[in-house]
Amino acid sequence: MRRALASLALVLLVVLEVGAALAQQDSRRSGYDHMSPATQAMQGDDTQNPAMLFVADGESLWRQPAGPVAKSCASCHGDALTSMRGVAARYPAFDVPLARPVNLGERLNLCRVRQQKAEGWRAESPDLLALEAYVALQSRGQAITPPDDTRLTPFRARGEQRYRQRIGQLDLACAQCHDEHAGKRLGGSTIPQGHPTGYPIYRLEWQALGSLQRRMRGCYSGVRAEAPPYGAIELVELELYLASRAAGMPVESPAVRP
């Protein structure tokens, strides 16, 4: 009888511990969770999402020949629905010739210059963003999967260092708002955790599509710090760290955000 009770107690203990472990699950939240139902509906419905206008542009660009040899993305990569599946979820990734990580937009531009021999797009150009949105869409629903690549380690470490470093006249680090105070309010808005799950996003504040670098540069301005220029290694390193911080979270691209 005592043996049976002891066994029961042991089973209960195990069950409770497993329960506690499950409850301690993922406390990470996408910015989607802080949006009003109306804005969530705007993202969740492809017939309503303004970003889908630009995805349609991106689809056209995918098939559009460019450069002196008149190659399109499709010429080498075929149907994006298959060839680009999961690609966005693995960026930023290491680029051998540049010997540094590049984000998805930079990769698209590099392909355009190196393979299509066409003139590269400037940062935040509508065409580049549209193509990026189209390619990123092909990873929607997939888990963010940073590459297991040791060449990225020093860059990611610097990204994390920058994430925790106080900057600007307001002397704030990313970590203070997005780790310590995430979920609380700043003005009328809820502070998100800052996971790059939906880029490029249609941001209502911009009334346009924009990249993660644009968003981060906005944050630099927000703390009254000088924002690194588009394409700066500091920004890609931050992107790399943010991606590993969000590893496993589903891609939502192209998302809508306030």
Place this chain on the structure above:
Amino acid sequence: MPMSLADRPDDPDLYRRGVLRAGGVLVALAVARPVLADANELKAAIAAYTGGRETKPGRVTIDVARLVDNGNAVPVTVRVESPMIAADHVRAIALFNERNPERDVARFALSERSGRAVVSTRIRLATSQQLVAIATMSDGTLWSGAVDVIVTLAACIEGEG
């Protein structure tokens, strides 16, 4: 019952409160003038649209988030109770705002072919304000609905791109 200035004029706290109260009244008047001006402009815009005809409150509902995420793109749905048959339907819906640079937001034309009187769009709201929708029925009668919306600015004001 709060004491007035006259009661205990040599009490510094009461005196301070009295001055603040008087100042408060002045401030309230200064703030109230622009608000009243906007409300009057809204009335005038609606009157211009309706031609001064009687407008009954009712049958019109404006579906909008009471606290919007961002004033640049606020989803709005206007619904009007109506059988939407040839003999009795909504001909037009006009949407007005109180505090944007212009009162008009959008005007919609429906018919008995519409089947239902419901229209959705996304609008810009410069600040917290009232929205008013006026529905014109096929028999010429006018109905209205109104809603108050709170709009806050983005917390982090960023520079150009």
Place this chain on the structure above:
Amino acid sequence: MARALITVPQDAKRGDVVEIRVLIAHPMETGFRVGADGRRVPRDILRRFTCRLDGEVVFAAELFPAVSANPYLAFPLRADRAGTLSFTWEGDGGFAQTETATLNVA
């Protein structure tokens, strides 16, 4: 030509009231904004939207600067008969664009 996305339900049965959704890429420049050079950016908006079924107007909208960029409209239509839907946007700077879609009715 601005990019437009049109959604017309394909499974309508006779008498159903369907919801048609249209989205078009356009900045809807209000005319109230001041640009980086300190000068007012001139107004450039879409002013009118018309939906016709086999030539007959079934819905129309007059748009003002208060309508958001990349304007979205959702409006009802009773599916009495199949036909060709046309969607026309007109606006500042001589903007005029028409898209078509088929309304199928079971």
